[in-house]
Amino acid sequence: xxxxxxxxxxxxVPELTLLIIVSLVGFGMVPLLAxxxxxxxxxxxxxxxxxxxxxxxxxxxxxxxxxxGIGGGVIFTPIVLGFTSIDTLVVRATGxxxxxxxxxxxxxxxxxRGLVDIRLVYVCALPTIIGGVLGAMAAFxxxxxxxxxxxxxxxxxxxxxxxxxxxxxxRGGGRNDYPKPQPxxxxxxxxxxxxxxxESSLNGTxxxxxxxxGWAIGLFILVGFIGGFFGLGGGWAMVPVLNLVMAVPLKxxxxxxxxxxxxxxxxxxxxxxxxxxxxxxxxxxxMLGQVAGGILGAxxxxxxxxxxxRRLLITMLLLTAxxxxxxxxxxLTAAEVGLML
Amino acid sequence: MTxxxxxxxxxxxxxxxxxxxxxxxxxxxxxGSVLALALGWTAxxxxxxxxxxxxxxxxxxxxxTMSADGVILIGLTLAIVSLVPAIMISLPNLWRRGHxxxxxxxxxxxxxxxxxxxxxxx
Numbered sequence: 001x002x003x004x005x006x007x008x009x010x011x012x013v014p015e016l017t018l019l020i021i022v023s024l025v026g027f028g029m030v031p032l033l034a035x036x037x038x039x040x041x042x043x044x045x046x047x048x049x050x051x052x053x054x055x056x057x058x059x060x061x062x063x064x065x066x067x068x069g070i071g072g073g074v075i076f077t078p079i080v081l082g083f084t085s086i087d088t089l090v091v092r093a094t095g096x097x098x099x100x101x102x103x104x105x106x107x108x109x110x111x112x113r114g115l116v117d118i119r120l121v122y123v124c125a126l127p128t129i130i131g132g133v134l135g136a137m138a139a140f141x142x143x144x145x146x147x148x149x150x151x152x153x154x155x156x157x158x159x160x161x162x163x164x165x166x167x168x169x170x171r172g173g174g175r176n177d178y179p180k181p182q183p184x185x186x187x188x189x190x191x192x193x194x195x196x197x198x199e200s201s202l203n204g205t206x207x208x209x210x211x212x213x214g215w216a217i218g219l220f221i222l223v224g225f226i227g228g229f230f231g232l233g234g235g236w237a238m239v240p241v242l243n244l245v246m247a248v249p250l251k252x253x254x255x256x257x258x259x260x261x262x263x264x265x266x267x268x269x270x271x272x273x274x275x276x277x278x279x280x281x282x283x284x285x286x287m288l289g290q291v292a293g294g295i296l297g298a299x300x301x302x303x304x305x306x307x308x309x310r311r312l313l314i315t316m317l318l319l320t321a322x323x324x325x326x327x328x329x330x331x332l333t334a335a336e337v338g339l340m341l
Numbered sequence: 342m343t344x345x346x347x348x349x350x351x352x353x354x355x356x357x358x359x360x361x362x363x364x365x366x367x368x369x370x371x372x373g374s375v376l377a378l379a380l381g382w383t384a385x386x387x388x389x390x391x392x393x394x395x396x397x398x399x400x401x402x403x404x405x406t407m408s409a410d411g412v413i414l415i416g417l418t419l420a421i422v423s424l425v426p427a428i429m430i431s432l433p434n435l436w437r438r439g440h441x442x443x444x445x446x447x448x449x450x451x452x453x454x455x456x457x458x459x460x461x462x463x
Binding site for chain 2: 030050087129192266278285
């Protein structure tokens with residue numbers, strides 16, 4: 001059944017098939033073409049392995065991210081910060097690319113299916129962009145003012161934040177799949193953001209009216225700031241804001257969140273590039289994986305049990321949060337001892 | 342599926358523009374990666390870049406000189422900046438259908454992304 005679904009996607013979307021084949025062949029050909037210095041610290045096999053491994057891991061993350069509507073950054077950034085020693089600014093810059101590219105590529109299939117309302121995306125993107133740029137600039141300010149202990153502090157804060165995210169997923173899971181439409185008031189009424197989409201599981205049309213838009217705009221500035229600061233993107237918080245605050249049905253909220261994420265992070269990525277935190281060779285396989293996985297995820301959205309994805313995600317978030325808090329406390333303690341000596 | 346919402350075409354125009362620009366961007370990024378790995382056409386050798394990054398050291402890659410790193414950055418930029426024309430293409434239909442405030446929000450988004458990109462390159 002799953003194999004048949006995958007096969008039908010590869011047949012219907014030839015550009016996806018082509019992109020995956022060209023990527024695998026391109027990276028696979030490198031050892032044949034390369035003229036490589038023997039005294040190098042990393043072997044060519046290790047380099048190609050790292051690149052291919054990153055591409056495949058990114059592909060899997062993108063599928064999960066699109067189906068859950070959270071963006072890949074919330075999976076990528078904590079795992080890499082928790083389990084490697086890579087500089088936090090480099091990780092956060094790559095995390096933003098991971099967060100936004102699955103959203104960029106999945107926009108077309110989701111908008112074609114009518115799951116996403118472009119008006120809702122445009123209205124919510126502006127506060128997210130403003131918050132994202134402020135968050136990215138704050139990240140560099142903190143790194144410049146605190147030095148080495150900033151890395152440990154970021155790990156600790158991110159660990160605590162992830163605990164909160166896991167709690168949101170546990171509490172919010174499936175409780176508000178189809179909010180009852182209420183008449184819109186205030187800004188939402190002025191913009192008349194009413195929408196309907198065809199829900200295949202109900203074999204009918206679901207209508208909704210956006211609520212509490214003013215509150216949501218304030219929350220999107222905050223979500224953008226946190227996403228830009230930590231390189232998470234912010235998709236994890238967009239679904240609850242859209243669903244629980246704005247009364248957008250869960251499936252439409254998850255789909256809209258991905259598209260919104262791409263738009264909201266498009267400006268926040270530039271401060272990281274300006275300050276030289278983006279390493280192109282590190283980012284490249286992750287970007288390619290997000291593009292291929294984003295297309296797959298958007299086409300799989302209708303077939304996947306979201307409950308299974310959500311449980312996996314909660315487990316992973318909790319484990320990573322514990323690891324990050326542990327490393328953050330260790331780092332801060334070491335910095336304090338260093339200062340005392 | 343049946344779709345009767347009048348602003349539907351704006352969404353489709355936005356999505357299709359971003360979709361194909363991102364795929365072209367991905368192909369350019371792939372080309373840059375293969376050039377870097379196979380021909381070593383980078384200011385800092387790739388193996389040295391990975392070694393430094395994996396050791397937790399910061400690394401400033403020179404983007405000004407043309408190299409495989411620059412090619413990758415061009416691919417990334419193309420995909421990100423494609424949002425600006427994608428939004429602009431979708432706006433006339435929104436405006437005509439009476440969603441004028443939404444069109445203003447859309448234009449402000451495009452302007453913000455364009456301004457952030459211009460700031461990064463100058």
